[in-house]
Amino acid sequence: MTKFKLLNIITLLFILILFTIQLFFEFSIFLFISIFALILVAYSSYLFIGSYFICSNIYIKTICKVNTNKNSIVLSFDDGPDLIVTPLILNILKEKNVKAIFFLKGINAEKYPEIIKNIVEDGHIIGNHTFSHTTYLAFTNRKKYSLEIEQTNDLISCFTGQSPRFFRPPFGVLNPIIASVIKKYGMITIGWSIRSFDGGNCSADVILSKLKNKIHAGAIILFHDTNPVTVNVLKDFLDYLAQTDFKVERLDKLLNCDALSLSKC
Ligand SMILES: [Zn+2]
16 A cells, blocks of 8 residues: 555545534634644645655555665666767766666657767666656646657667666656556656765765765766766766776666566667
């Protein structure tokens, strides 16, 4: 049972108990309304946290780090492919013989098929990051969200031969509708344990120093292959890793789980 279902049951029980007490003991209406409002506020706050903190596991099980006793970490790149940045990232990864996962936006995948071919040929894996990646997706219906996932899966399948199994929701936002769509397609939700914040205005040095401080075994690191600063950060970070015991592993290998489903293109 998901935490969301459990929360619904507990909230309903509280409301039932409240109404029963009111029915038999008739305490003040002000107190009754106050307690009722408190229950609703607590319920909504919990759901809000569950929606915006991808690792809360409230709606669906999300992998935010890999349980491993190896000093292995995973590199993930969101929002590409980008015409300029993704090829630069691929060059660095090739030079250092490091494999990663790219969570692609379908709308970009349509524009740059050659880059996706290179991602696959270089031995990286691909995950689904929806088609449009717009902010309204958090408020859309089941049919539209399904289309977002299906369109992107179809595009990716044309390069990999099979649908991707890994999915990362835009902005890490989940809700009961999104969770039900992910389940429908049998996909695995991937979050992160270290956010590089490479999408903002931080310098490469600041980002790198935060990464060094937060690194841990089984970490899944979130980068974006859309911002030029990521190129410098990645190069320096891989140089730093070479001086440590940490090794980069591909997500599917570390999880021991196939990155592709059985459905054909
Ligand atoms: Zn994104």
